[in-house]
Amino acid sequence: MGIQKHRRSKMSGATRRAHWKLRGATLVNCPKCHSPMRAHRVCPTCGTYAGRDVMKIEAAEEK
Numbered sequence: 040m041g042i043q044k045h046r047r048s049k050m051s052g053a054t055r056r057a058h059w060k061l062r063g064a065t066l067v068n069c070p071k072c073h074s075p076m077r078a079h080r081v082c083p084t085c086g087t088y089a090g091r092d093v094m095k096i097e098a099a100e101e102k
């Protein structure tokens with residue numbers, strides 16, 4: 040491991056770390072029901088993926 044010759048300033052370290060941020064999930068619209076969903080996953084609203092019914096989604100009970 041190398042030996043540090045010059046101290047790195049706080050600003051230099053903070054500038055290097057500036058890109059360590061989290062991003063929000065990318066959402067696309069479902070082609071069938073047009074609700075927002077994650078890309079390349081089964082739609083949680085209608086249960087379709089790539090134009091096929093994959094999951095059976097039961098309607099929520101209303102009180």
